[in-house]
Every structure is written in C-alpha cells, then in structure tokens.
Amino acid sequence: MSRTILVYAERRDGSLRRVAFEALGAARRLAGDGGSVHAVLAGDGSAAEDAAALQARGADVVHIADDPSLKDYAPEAYLAVLRAAMDAVGPDALLLGHTAAGRELAPRVAAAYGAGHIADVTAIEPSPDGADVGFIRPLYAGKAFERRSFLPGHPWVVTVRPNNLPPAEPLDAGGSGGSVQALPYAPPPLWTAVRGVLRRASGQLDLAEADVVVSGGRGVRSAAGFEPLHALAAAFGGAVGASRAACDAGYCDYALQIGQTGKVVTPQLYIACGISGAIQHLAGMSQSRTIVAINKDPDAPIFSIADYGIVGDLFEIVPLLTSEVLRTNQHAE
Template sequence: MSVTILKEKCRGCKLCLKACPFDAIYMDNGKAVINSEKCTNCGACESSCKFGAILVEREQKEEVKDLSAYKGVWVYAEQRQGKLMFTSLELLGEGRKLADKLGVELSAVLLGHEVDDICQELIHYGADKVIYANHKLLQNYTTDGYTKVIADLINEKKSEIVIIGATNIGRDLAPRVAARLNTGLTADCTKLDIDEEQRILLQTRPAFGGNLMATIVTPNHRPQMSTVRPGVMKKMEKDESRTGVVEKVDVNLHDEDLRVKVEEIVKSAKQTVNLVEAQYIVSGGRGLGGPEGFKLMQELADALGGVVGSSRAAVDAGWISHDHQVGQTGKTVRPRVYIACGISGAIQHLAGMQNSDCIIAINKNPDAPIFSVADYGIVGDLYKVVPMLIEEVKKLKEQK
C-alpha cells in the first residue's frame, strides 16, 4: 500500500498536514510531499483532501477461507523426555470449557517417540481424542520437526482453535506454526472465552505494561491460535473413568527436514524454583531492604512447605534470581496461599498472583495497592510479623 500526491491537483491548502497524525507530510514549493520514512499509509490524508489530490493504493484483500470447514479445539500436549508438562493439564481444563461452549470435540496433540503411556493421562484430564504422532525424529523437540508435523496435521484435519502453553518451547513453536498457516496468534493470554453467536475465540491478554486488558479476535482466518501463560488456567480433576480415542497418525518427517540435530540434553545443575505448581508461596519485595531479607522469606516458606517468590523490584536490585519472579514479566501463579511481604502491589505484580486462593499482605504502608486484592492484610514491620508467623506455623505442625 502506498500514498501518492497528484501535483496537478494539489492546491497547497495544508489540510493534509493537519490531518496526518504522524507528521509525515511537508510543503515544498507550495505542494504537499509525503515523507515515506514517517508515513504509515493510514489514509487520514486522503479523506482530508477536498480536491482529490491524494490517492492511497490499497492491497487487494486476500480470499477469505471457508471457515465452516474448521472444527474442534486442539491443545498441544507438551512433553519433555516422556514427562507431560503441568501446563498441558491446565490447558486441557480450559480447552474443555471452550469445546463444550462450541459443542465440538477436544483433542490433545501429542508428539514424541514411544510416549504411549501419556495418551490415557490426557484423556483422564479432559481430552476426547489424542492425536498421537509417534516418530523417532520427534523424540526431542526441534523447531523444524514439530512445526512441520503440527502444521501438516492442522492443514489436513482443520482444527478451529489451537492452544499452546507459553513455555520456552511453546513461545518458539506457536509463532512458527501460525506463520506457516498464515493465521493470527495472540501471545501470553490470561483469559479465553467464546463468542457463541459468532463462534469466535475471545483472547484476552495484558497490554501497555499491564495497564489494560486487550481482547483480540481472529475473525477471518483459521485456526484461531493462542499461547497461554502457565499457572493462569485451572486443570480439571483427574477422572480415570473417562474414555476417549487415541488416533495414531502417520508422520511425514525425514532427516533433511531438520536443520538442527539434538545430540545431547544437558540439564542445568542450578536448582530452579517451581512457582507454577507451588501451593504456598512467600514473596518478598523492595520492602525487605536487601537480599538478607530473603533468608527470612525462605524460613517461612520452609515452615509452610512452600517456595520463595519475588517482585520484579527485588530481582532488578539483584537480591534474588529471576526464576523467583512473580508478575507480568515473571511467572503467573495461583497457589492456595500467597504471602506478599514488603510488596507494594504494582499492577504488573498483581497480574501474576491475583488469582491465588488466599492472599496475605504484610506492609508498613496502609495505603499500599496490594491490600486491594488481599484477603488478609497486616499493617506492620515484616521483620516483626514474619517471625511470629513462623512460630505459629511450627506450633500448629507440632500439634498435628
């Protein structure tokens, strides 16, 4: 798309200069001129010109797909070395709700090599069908291999909705599949719903630094694709009485399809914290005053049988590693109990923990925003309050 100014028609009225929101038009010898580096082809100048001197050439719209041919909700069942990722179970729970609203089948898409035992687990957690691609070249995740297989399956079976976890692998896989299928992708969603009248997936995610929530739709392309942050959705209870279908599919994948070969998987020797699955989280923020405060957080977390979390401010200060961070740029969690110590409650942090079952906030400032989402608020010095909590927790454990 491009913008052309017809010199013979331009009267030099400067209306287009006023209309341009990007300051992309200037005058030269009494005629308007487009600054192509600033112009975004928005078309505001064309509608402002009263003399027909501006033409915006628009690309022809591509042919709209037959959307009625696409049916079903798919969840990518991520597994690593034969172990199903917890995020996949969360997505199955959400996928079950979406499929029920649409009145369609929920399928789990499983790629790997000799991971047959996972199939029944996926059915027990809500899948009606498991589409199982078993191949030696799928034993370890590769971008090329997994993208090709999933894109081929979608082209063949035409799923309506595809949901992928926003894990390290999911963030790599989803955009590549979407690009290959020429469809849209909404990343890092925190809420999914269905417009049942139009059969459109409503994909909600934080925008502008978490200051507002944007709901995005994909009206003219299929499948509708989303990645979902781990810890946001709630998994279904396991039902071993559920039955389903395991469909083993042929895989058209060869060595020459892969540009990268995995020779060996070396796990990090550093122990990382599992915030997503934790039932008790004790988080510290800037109010701790320094890195030594996290020793107290660890003591309370150990007493509860939980883990230590952190706000971004504490991570940025170098007091604790990033794998402890809770919030929009960290992990999204929903534990049974979340204890926020010395955390003011910026909206970016609240976005990562506000769905916890019970939130306890400890802060000196009675006006701290964290209290607006807390179930229980304690106004006081955390270095006095937390030791008292530790003592009480230990007493309760001794009584049991």
C-alpha cells in the same frame, strides 16, 4: 457448535506441565458436543503414561512424536512436530500454554497456517450456543483487559496463561475411549545448536504453576533473609519468588524474578514480603486471586492491590505465620 481442537501437551523435565491440562480443559469446552479433542506430545522416549493421563481427561486422540532429535528443545524441531500434527488433524484451533516455548511456537504456526493468534489468554467466554467465543487477555501490564475474537474463515491459534483456566477434569470411569497414534515426523534441518544450559530455575516447583507464591523484595535485605520465606512457602507447598529489586541486589537468582520481565504468576495466594509494589512487579502478579502484603512502609503501593495488608516487620510476621500454617495443616490431618 462443534469443533476439532488440537492441544500442544507441553512437557518439562520429562513430565506434563499443568498448563497442558488447562489447555485441554479449554479445548473440551471449545470442541463442544460432537467435536473432538486431539493432543500432541513430543519428546524422546516413553510418553505412554502422559498419553494415558491426557486420555483420562478427555483427549480423544493423542499424537506422539518420539524422536532423539526432540530430546533437547529446539524451536524448529518442535515447530515441525506441530506442523505434522496440524497436517494430520486439520484442527479449527490449536491451543498452547503461554510459556517460553508456547510463546515462540504459536506465532510461527499462525503465520504458517494463515491462522489468527490470540496470546496470553486468561479467560474464555463462549456464547450460550458456543458459536461466538470471546478471549479475555490483559493489556498494558494489567492496567486493562481486552476481549478479542477470531474473524471467520481461518484456523485459530491461542496461547493460555498458566494457572488461569480450570484444568480438564478426569472423565467418568469407562468414559475414556481415546486412541494413541504415532505422528509421522521427520526431523527438519536443526538451525538451533544447543551448546549448554545453565540450570537455575530447577529444583523448585514451577513458579508460574504454583498455587501459593511467597515473594521477597528489597525489604528481605540479604540472601539469608529469604530463608524464612522458603520456610513459609514450604509450609504452603508453594514456591518462592522475588521482585526485580531483590534480584538486582543479588539476594536471589534472576530465575525467581516476578514481573513484566521475569515470570508472570497467577497463584491462588500471593504473599508479598518487603516488596514496595512497582508497576513492573504488579504486572507479573496483580491477577493473583488473593494477595497478602507484608511491609514496614504503610504507604507502599503494594497495599493498594492487597486483599490483606500487614504493616510490620516481615522477619517477625513471616515465621509466626509459618507456625500458624503448620498448625492448621496438623489439624487437617
């Protein structure tokens, strides 16, 4: 089974997002032997480095839309880029990250091209011959999983949840023979006039893509209480998140909120500090690979999904754990 797959290589703050490489990895599997993988890059200014990175990891053709109108993100402008790429490539499937942009672009592409849309995919299971592909996705705030597949005869649009699929590995040296093409793109009438952006989430590692997330809840008790969590996250090279209760209490910005509202994260390691574990929060993190819970209340629901639980005071445990992590890091050097 061979297919032509198009990947939307999403950029954020001028560099490729990790989910772009995860979508690229999925694209290579879906394309199969004899298939081809295309990627589309959009922005204002140089994209040569990003194109090279995509080619080194298996994009046969990288299509670049470079236009001043793409400097700020506006859905209809990026949609026009995807339409141009769909028209140029005529793919069997378009893959995007299930990010703020991917979530709103994918349905519109699907409706415009008569394509099916399977959203928020966490695993892809092709049959041995590759002909049948199952897409696994969580439902009901993570209380169930469904397997969906596409009915024949129409293109596919798939959005993949960040941090769940293996990223595309670099090709062997000399294996990259891809080409770069300028995408014919004419800016559409811009419906969306961006008046301003209040940056609240920048300056830290992207939560949705972090390998380690240290998260605080009401038990952190104050904005200053988050400081030990930041130190632990820094020791791991990870990011800090929060429960809705901590955001509502004003301990931290809503930009850090993890849950059904807020961000959905799937890190390798999730450390919940002083978080009780309301269903709203679990929906945003229960798929993390390893979950640690630190809480004073031995009956907190978070312990029911934790791999490792510590009943104790986070203000004692977290700094001690930070020292342990730093010591391990030193040994490794």
